[in-house]
Structures are given as C-alpha cells and as structure tokens.
Amino acid sequence: MNQARNLNRKDKQRPKNLDLRTVRLPVPALVSILHRASGAVLFLLLPVLLLGLQCSLNSAEHFAHIKEVAAQPFVKLLLLGVVWAFSHHFFAGLRHIAMDFQWGMELTTARLTAKLVLALGLLVTLLIGTALW
Amino acid sequence: MVKSHALRLWLAQRITGALMAIYALMVGSVLYVQHPTEYGTWKALFSTGWMRAATLVFVLSLVWHAWLGMHDILIDYVKPALAHRILKNLVVLSLAVYAVWSMRILWSI
Amino acid sequence: MRLSIYRFNPETDAEPYMQDYDVALEPGDKMLLDVLLRIKDLDDTLSMRKSCREGVCGSDAMNINGKNGLACITKLTDLKEPVVVRPLPGLPVVRDLVVDMTQFFKQYHSVKPYLVNDEPPPATERLQSPEDREKLDGLYECVLCGACTTSCPSFWWNPDKFVGPAGLLQAYRFIADSRDQATDERLDNLEDPYRLYKCHNIMNCVDVCPKGLSPSKAIGKIKELKLKRLTK
Structure with a gap:
C-alpha cells in the first residue's frame, strides 16, 4: 500500500539534490560561470560607462571631472572590476570560438586553456590597471 | 528542411562577439599608442569618421550580443512567467535606450 | 571508513x-x-x-x-x-x-536512438567498413548511467527542454553511423533553441564520464554539421 503511494507521488514532492555547495566545480566550469557572470556585470554597468563616456566628451571641464572621479579608490576598484569583466569575457569568448572549431576539446587541453583564460584575464587587468593608474 | 533559426542565433552571438573583439583590439592599440590623457586628444579620437563608424558597429553588435546573453540567463534562472516577461522587456528596453544614447554621444561631438 | x-x-x-x-x-x-x-x-x-x-x-x-x-x-x-x-x-x-531517471530517459528516447534505414535488410548484415566503424568509437560505449547529464548545469535548469550530454552523444552516435539514413531528420530534430543549443561547453560531462567518453566533442560535431548544412 505504501509502495503504491510512492509510485503515485508527483515530482513536485520529491526533493532534488541541488545544493551547489556540495558539487565540485572543475576549472572549465568555473571559467564558464565567470564568463556568464562577467557578461551580466558588463550589461548592468553599461549605463554607468555610457554616462562616463558622454561626460568625458562633453567639455574639458567635464573631462577633468571624470578624471577626478576615476581617481577615487572606490571608483578605481569598480573600474578595475569592469576591466576584469571585459578581459575575462573576452578571453573566455575566444576559447569558446576555438572550441566551436573543435580545437581544445580534449579534457586535458580544456583544463589547460581554462587556466590560461583565468590567468590572462587577471594579467591583462593588472596591466591595464597599472597603465591607467 | 526546418528553418535554422536557433543556429542563426548561435552564429549571431559568435559573429557579434568577434566583431567586438576586433574593435576592442583596434581601439586598445590606438589608446595605447595615443595615450589620450587630456581632453583635446580624447575628443579628437572620437571625432574621426572611421572611429564613429567602427564604434557604431561595436554598439550594434553589443546590443545584439548582450540581448542573446541576457536572454539565455533569464531562461535558465527566471522561471515564473510574469517575472520573466517583465525582466525580458526591461532588458530589451534598456538595450534600445543604450543604442540610441550611444549614437547621440557619437554624433554630438 | x-x-x-x-x-x-x-x-x-x-x-x-x-x-x-x-x-x-x-x-x-x-x-x-x-x-x-x-x-x-x-x-x-x-x-x-x-x-x-x-x-x-x-x-x-x-x-x-x-x-x-x-x-x-x-x-x-x-x-x-x-x-x-x-x-x-x-x-x-x-x-x-x-x-527518478524518467526525464533522462525521455530525452534519450526523443533523439530516436535506433538505426533508421528503410532499405530492405541484406541477406547477411548491413556492411560497414572498418573506417566507418571506427567513427562509432567513443560513442557506442555509453552505459546511460546519467553521470554526465546530471553534472550539467544547463540540464539542471532545463531538464525538460535540453536533451543533455548523454542524449546528444547518442544522437551523434546515429548521425555518425554510415548505415543510418536519417541524418537530416536527426539534425532537424535538434533545431529548437533548447534541445542542442543549451550546451555552452561547460564540459562537466567529459570531466565525470566513467567510460572516458566526451559528449562535448560529439555535441561539437553536431553543431559543426548543422553549420555546414546552413552554408550548403
């Protein structure tokens, strides 16, 4: 009788094991979720960037003002974040296109290129960061 | 044969991505070489015909690329129908606004 | 322990x-x-x-x-x-x-995982060269354990719409089979935005497959075939 009840039990009442803290995140998966997150971040900060661009092109005074604002530590951090988001998204995107051409699909290569993307993202952020400040 | 709509979207995401990548590399190198730290050079950079045209291509690619990406995110994480529709419309509206805004910025220098 | x-x-x-x-x-x-x-x-x-x-x-x-x-x-x-x-x-x-493996098997069945060949069967077997048989290596060995599909975040978020690594690997197993004649239909069958294109190359599937198979590779080949069809 109990077994019949279980057979009729709908999926809505059955739990799913989806506690992401208990699931391992391999390097390629990390690069993938960061690719998505960095894209979303860029989208969300787009109006801020456009505002900055508009202001900087408006007049010499506005340009100077933007430079002042950009020098503040909190803003610097934010801009660095944007630079990283673009860098990572850029390199992860290149990796995506390479894989579309069947290049780098072996597990060992995929892991290597994933680590490379992470490293390049951080490296370029560092380079641009030091160049700007 | 079935019309390959999904395939075209898949291609569009890659092509717009590639176009933006090329723009980023181009403008990145120009910025590195010219190093525009004062208003005059910065303004001059955006006043040339090719820069405006290239940036327009970048903006249009960005709008399409961002739409495809955000749509993917909404499909995966926002299941309730009403919330999904609202957010989807918000994204489309914002991107349309950003496109028009960018063009105004580029052509009012 | x-x-x-x-x-x-x-x-x-x-x-x-x-x-x-x-x-x-x-x-x-x-x-x-x-x-x-x-x-x-x-x-x-x-x-x-x-x-x-x-x-x-x-x-x-x-x-x-x-x-x-x-x-x-x-x-x-x-x-x-x-x-x-x-x-x-x-x-x-x-x-x-x-x-409950129902969703997993539903997606598997949806790719028609059986040979489709309407020609009358020959007296012996449908012949296949060793080179053509080699194309099935890395595809036929799947034991349908579900490790790959349940490791895929795209499948977690859309189990009813995305076919998943195992199903797609089997779809390619038959697309690649020289004896199968339904390649076009199989590719058409993966046309909507979810069934195939929810694969974003996360590659968890390859990481976990206990038989050492690569659904990502097979899916890549399907995407490549669909692209080729577009430009034909």
Whole structure:
C-alpha cells in the first residue's frame, strides 16, 4: 500500500539534490560561470560607462571631472572590476570560438586553456590597471 | 528542411562577439599608442569618421550580443512567467535606450 | 571508513538529511560499492541501485565527494574521508540514493536512438567498413548511467527542454553511423533553441564520464554539421 503511494507521488514532492555547495566545480566550469557572470556585470554597468563616456566628451571641464572621479579608490576598484569583466569575457569568448572549431576539446587541453583564460584575464587587468593608474 | 533559426542565433552571438573583439583590439592599440590623457586628444579620437563608424558597429553588435546573453540567463534562472516577461522587456528596453544614447554621444561631438 | 550519506525516506522524512556512518573495512573491499553494501548489512534501510559491480550497467551512478561517478569502480584509496555520498544532482530523489531517471530517459528516447534505414535488410548484415566503424568509437560505449547529464548545469535548469550530454552523444552516435539514413531528420530534430543549443561547453560531462567518453566533442560535431548544412 505504501509502495503504491510512492509510485503515485508527483515530482513536485520529491526533493532534488541541488545544493551547489556540495558539487565540485572543475576549472572549465568555473571559467564558464565567470564568463556568464562577467557578461551580466558588463550589461548592468553599461549605463554607468555610457554616462562616463558622454561626460568625458562633453567639455574639458567635464573631462577633468571624470578624471577626478576615476581617481577615487572606490571608483578605481569598480573600474578595475569592469576591466576584469571585459578581459575575462573576452578571453573566455575566444576559447569558446576555438572550441566551436573543435580545437581544445580534449579534457586535458580544456583544463589547460581554462587556466590560461583565468590567468590572462587577471594579467591583462593588472596591466591595464597599472597603465591607467 | 526546418528553418535554422536557433543556429542563426548561435552564429549571431559568435559573429557579434568577434566583431567586438576586433574593435576592442583596434581601439586598445590606438589608446595605447595615443595615450589620450587630456581632453583635446580624447575628443579628437572620437571625432574621426572611421572611429564613429567602427564604434557604431561595436554598439550594434553589443546590443545584439548582450540581448542573446541576457536572454539565455533569464531562461535558465527566471522561471515564473510574469517575472520573466517583465525582466525580458526591461532588458530589451534598456538595450534600445543604450543604442540610441550611444549614437547621440557619437554624433554630438 | 567514515562516510556521510544522503538519506531521504518519503514515507517518514519531511526533508532529506545526511547520516554519518563508520564502517569497518574487510581486506577485500576495494570500491565504494563494497562499502555501501557493507552499510546495508548494518542498516538495511539504505536504498541504492546496483547491478553488475564492474562499471558496465550504469546503475550505481551517484555523487561522490562532489563528483558524479559509478560507485562500483570508484576506488576507496582515491577517496578523502569522510566520504560524502549524495544522489545524482538535479533529478527528483525517489529515496536515499535512488533518483527518478524518467526525464533522462525521455530525452534519450526523443533523439530516436535506433538505426533508421528503410532499405530492405541484406541477406547477411548491413556492411560497414572498418573506417566507418571506427567513427562509432567513443560513442557506442555509453552505459546511460546519467553521470554526465546530471553534472550539467544547463540540464539542471532545463531538464525538460535540453536533451543533455548523454542524449546528444547518442544522437551523434546515429548521425555518425554510415548505415543510418536519417541524418537530416536527426539534425532537424535538434533545431529548437533548447534541445542542442543549451550546451555552452561547460564540459562537466567529459570531466565525470566513467567510460572516458566526451559528449562535448560529439555535441561539437553536431553543431559543426548543422553549420555546414546552413552554408550548403
């Protein structure tokens, strides 16, 4: 009788094991979720960037003002974040296109290129960061 | 044969991505070489015909690329129908606004 | 050996919980399945699927220390204690380590995983050259354990719409088969934005496949074929 009840039990009442803290995140998966997150971040900060661009092109005074604002530590951090988001998204995107051409699909290569993307993202952020400040 | 709509979207995401990548590399190198730290050079950079045209291509690619990406995110994480529709419309509206805004910025220098 | 195992009995439990066990190992115990069966001697209520105990039936796929695998071929010496054993992610849990594989098999069946050839069968077999037969290597060996598909985040978020790694690998197994004549239909069958294109090359599937297969590679080839068809 109990077994019949279980057979009729709908999926809505059955739990799913989806506690992401208990699931391992391999390097390629990390690069993938960061690719998505960095894209979303860029989208969300787009109006801020456009505002900055508009202001900087408006007049010499506005340009100077933007430079002042950009020098503040909190803003610097934010801009660095944007630079990283673009860098990572850029390199992860290149990796995506390479894989579309069947290049780098072996597990060992995929892991290597994933680590490379992470490293390049951080490296370029560092380079641009030091160049700007 | 079935019309390959999904395939075209898949291609569009890659092509717009590639176009933006090329723009980023181009403008990145120009910025590195010219190093525009004062208003005059910065303004001059955006006043040339090719820069405006290239940036327009970048903006249009960005709008399409961002739409495809955000749509993917909404499909995966926002299941309730009403919330999904609202957010989807918000994204489309914002991107349309950003496109028009960018063009105004580029052509009012 | 210390283990922490996911328990859920729909008849008595409102929520799943983790239960700790400390098991004395015998000299012959080599694989995780050996230990799980030893636990059944202590606690008969623990439910799991198992059969061949040699990695060919796919029954005992589960999430072991965070990574999907087959319990019968997971070496104890490779496992850090306490060993955390959970059911495959993303599928409804029937009881303890037993998950409802309906969605998984529904997607598998939806790709028509059988040879389609309307020509009358020849007197002997439908011939296939060794070169053509080689194209099936890395595709036919799938035991449908579900480790790949349940490790895929795209499948977690859209199990009803995205075919998943296993289904797509089998779709390609028949697309690649020289004896199959339904290639165009198979490719058409993967046309909507979800069935195939929800694969974003996350590659968790390749990471976990206990048979060493690469659904990502097969899916890449399907995408390539669809692209080629567009430009024809």
